[in-house]
Amino acid sequence: MIEINRPKYTLLLSHDPCEIFWHIGAAELHGLDYKSCKLYKNTNQDSYIAGWCNYFPDSKDIFVFINLSRCTSELETTLLLNHELFHASLMLHDWNLEQEEQIVSWAEAETREAFFLIKQNLNFL
DSSP states (O other), X not given: OEEEEOSSSEEEEESOTTHHHHHHTOSEETTEEHXXXXXXXXXSSOOSOSEEEEEOTTSXXXXXXXXXXXXXXXXXXXXXXXXXXXXXXXXXXXXXXGGHHHHHHHHHHHHHXXXXXXXXXXXXO
């Protein structure tokens, strides 16, 4: 697991979607579980977890997990990353949709920065 501390969240990167459970130290977390992940036929086209944004257990700290095996092109990587960062932005803005422009703008700006962090860990980009 690659862990990158960002100013407002922790970016977690792995080619194995099940590794997040080991990393966090929980067999079950927010409705997902390690056993189901291991039983799932995880491929670069379909996986139990492609990306995931949520709170660390017993904390208000946010994580954004990206399954690097699903990052098969620049487009797919950008879309997956932006999707999860949009969730993070909603959380950071307390789900206040009156801040819609700030929510979208933060996710967009953070996608730009985080994309280059992910790019360093992928061969094709």
